Amino acid sequence: MYDVIIIGGGPAGLTAGLYAARGGLKTLICEEKVFGGQILMSYEVDNYPGFPKGISGMDLMDNFMKQAEKFGVETNYEGIKGIEDKGKTKDVILSNGTKLNTKTIIVAAGASANKLNCPGEKKFTGKGVSYCATCDGAFFRGKPVAVVGGGDSALEEALYLANLASKVYIIHRREQLRAVKVLQERAFSNNKLEFVFNHVVKEIQGDKFVNGVLVENVKTGELSRLDVDGIFIYVGITPNTKFLEDIIELNEDGYIIVNENMETNIPGIFAAGDIRVTPLRQVLTAAADGAIAASCAQKYIERNC
Amino acid sequence: MVELHLTQSNWEDEVLNSDIPVLVDFWAPWCGPCRMVAPVVSEIAEEYQGKLKVGKLNTDEEPEIAVRYGIMSIPTLMIFKNGEVADQIIGAVPKEYLIEKLEQVL
Numbered sequence: 312m313y314d315v316i317i318i319g320g321g322p323a324g325l326t327a328g329l330y331a332a333r334g335g336l337k338t339l340i341c342e343e344k345v346f347g348g349q350i351l352m353s354y355e356v357d358n359y360p361g362f363p364k365g366i367s368g369m370d371l372m373d374n375f376m377k378q379a380e381k382f383g384v385e386t387n388y389e390g391i392k393g394i395e396d397k398g399k400t401k402d403v404i405l406s407n408g409t410k411l412n413t414k415t416i417i418v419a420a421g422a423s424a425n426k427l428n429c430p431g432e433k434k435f436t437g438k439g440v441s442y443c444a445t446c447d448g449a450f451f452r453g454k455p456v457a458v459v460g461g462g463d464s465a466l467e468e469a470l471y472l473a474n475l476a477s478k479v480y481i482i483h484r485r486e487q488l489r490a491v492k493v494l495q496e497r498a499f500s501n502n503k504l505e506f507v508f509n510h511v512v513k514e515i516q517g518d519k520f521v522n523g524v525l526v527e528n529v530k531t532g533e534l535s536r537l538d539v540d541g542i543f544i545y546v547g548i549t550p551n552t553k554f555l556e557d558i559i560e561l562n563e564d565g566y567i568i569v570n571e572n573m574e575t576n577i578p579g580i581f582a583a584g585d586i587r588v589t590p591l592r593q594v595l596t597a598a599a600d601g602a603i604a605a606s607c608a609q610k611y612i613e614r615n616c
Numbered sequence: 617m618v619e620l621h622l623t624q625s626n627w628e629d630e631v632l633n634s635d636i637p638v639l640v641d642f643w644a645p646w647c648g649p650c651r652m653v654a655p656v657v658s659e660i661a662e663e664y665q666g667k668l669k670v671g672k673l674n675t676d677e678e679p680e681i682a683v684r685y686g687i688m689s690i691p692t693l694m695i696f697k698n699g700e701v702a703d704q705i706i707g708a709v710p711k712e713y714l715i716e717k718l719e720q721v722l
Contacts, residue, residue, distance in 0.1 A: 344653075345708045351648030369648030388656055388711040406712055437689035437706030446647040449676070450688045520688065541688070 313337050313413040315608050316403045318391050319551075321348020322594045323584025324419035325375040326601030327608075331417075332382035334609050339413075340379070341405070343390040347372030348421050349548075349585070350594050354445040354471045359594050368445070371594065391420075393554050396577050399616060414616045415608040418555065418567060418575070418582040419601060422548035422592075427459065431515030432544075439521025439541050444468035448475045451541040457482055457524055459512055460545035466494040468543055473503040480537055482507045482526055507537070515542055550586045562588050573604035579615070581608055618661045620671035624678055630671060632699040637721055638669040642685075642692045644676045649708045650691040656711045657693070660718070667722060695721050 315331045317324045320342030331338040345351065353368035362371075380386070390406035394416060403411045424442045426432060432440055441447040444458075448471060456476045458469040461483035472479050481498070486508050488495050498504055507526065513534065514525040523538050550565045560568050560576040566589075567582040569575055575582055583600035585592045620630055622640065631638050641657045643650035661670035675682040675690060685694065685701070693705040695718065702721045705714060 343710045345649050345656075347648060347652045351652060353648075354646075367646075367648070369646075369651055372648070372652070388659070390710050390712060406710070437692060437704075438686065439688055441689050442707075443647075443649065443689075446644075446649060446691075447689045449644070449646075450682075519686065 312400070313339050313411060314612055315339070315415050315417060315605065316341065316401075316411060316413040317417045317419055318394075318403070319348070319419035319421050319584070319586070320346035320376075320386065321419065321421045321584060321597065322350060322372070322375060323421070323586075323597035323601040323604075324348075324417070325372070325379045326598040327417045327419060327583055327605040328379040328384040328386075328601075329375075329382055330602050330605035331608065332379065332384040334605065336605075336609060336612070338383075339385045339387065339411070341387055341389045341391060341403070343388070343406075346376050346386070349424070352443040352445055353467070356594060375598075391554055394558060394580070396558065396580065399579075401579060414612050415579045415581065417573075417601070417604045417608060418559070418580065418586060419584045419597075419604075420551040420586050422550045422585040424544070425547045425549055427512055427544055427546060429512050429514055431517070431521075435515050435517055435521045438519065439517060440515060441541060441543050442545075444472050444543050447541070447543075448472050451476050453477050454540040455480070455538060456541035456543065457507075457537055457539045458543045458545065459483075460547070461485060461488040461490060462545065462547070463490045463494060465545035466490040466498045468545060469504055470494070470497055470501060472543065473501050476503070476541070479504050480507050480539065481505070482510050482512060482524070482537075484511045484529060485509065512542075548585065548592075552586060571603075572607040573600055574607065579608075579611055618665060618670065619658065620669065622671040622673040622678070622681075624681060627681060630669065631696050634669055634696070634699075636667060636669055637702070637718075638671060638696040639718065640694045640696060641670070641672045642675055642682060642687050642690050642694065643672060644674060644690055646676075647690050653691050653708045656714065659711070660714065664718070664722075668718065697721055
């Protein structure tokens with residue numbers, strides 16, 4: 312029997328693990344894919360306090376992982392099929408069918424990058440279509456690429472790609488960007504970036520590899536083609552809550568509703584990080600959520616178990 | 617670590633002329649998901665010792681091989697059988713999914 316099972320090994324899950332294990336709780340973190348989460352895709356994190364020179368997402372998460380492991384947290388690479396609330400205890404059902412019994416659960420499964428769902432996207436994934444500029448940017452050295460989206464991630468990655476690519480088009484369906492001002496200023500002053508506002512992607516084209524993208528002007532309906540070798544997609548995220556739909560209260564967008572103690576509608580089940588309803592989704596806020604969730608899970612165990 | 621360090625010079629012997637299937641992990645030092653996927657690849661290498669060879673190819677050091685196999689996204693895992701690409705997996709995937717793909721080839 313575990314005291315806490317944490318679902319997801321990103322900043323929220325790893326911090327929850329650190330706090331829980333440090334507090335003497337028997338703690339397991341289940342991570343389906345890679346420990347570190349979405350921030351692994353970031354070349355540089357320059358707003359995590361304590362690193363005035365910035366730090367790569369990979370190095371930051373490496374440190375998170377080491378620190379959690381130092382306090383004896385257990386980890387595995389298992390997906391989660393579902394969870395069962397049995398009152399005082401809960402079961403976590405792994406994708407291999409194993410049931411693990413625990414006193415509390417912290418759901419920190421994060422969110423996944425949205426797809427465009429346009430023709431060519433799936434066919435050319437890994438052949439010019441990418442969701443990680445940091446990973447794949449180097450394959451496009453000296454070549455023209457496009458970035459789709461108008462938020463912080465889209466601009467950060469476009470600016471990173473501008474160091475490598477010959478040209479970076481930023482395709483955005485609106486006339487205005489959602490990204491924070493400092494990023495907008497940096498982007499507008501970079502002469503490698505060209506903004507393609509009021510356009511949506513209709514099709515990603517190529518033979519063996521991507522060689523262009525067909526875009527539509529949303530105001531006039533006019534179609535045009537941009538010759539690019541790569542297309543990087545940053546069009547928002549969707550919370551990974553599918554396996555919880557029937558159990559935990561979610562908002563209309565699928566995010567978990569919690570109170571200030573990170574408690575869900577089910578006693579003993581907590582949520583932390585990008586997966587919950589929150590006004591800001593950053594490594595810092597995810598980590599803070601994780602700390603609160605672990606600390607409140609510990610109090611819950613002391614009171615109820 | 618039981619994974620082989622693959623280079624241009626041992627590629628033919630270790631991958632193309634291997635008696636058993638080979639799982640090749642295309643990676644680079646600056647790729648976060650690659651670094652974090654490494655423990656899963658290590659686990660697979662241990663669990664399948666004798667049945668499967670596991671090697672790592674740094675796309676920074678060996679760009680020619682990366683280009684030859686059309687690698688434009690990492691991590692990419694390729695499964696070679698009798699010198700041919702039998703299957704490939706692009707991006708970080710659950711271990712279970714990787715095992716499923718491997719079992720189909722083995």
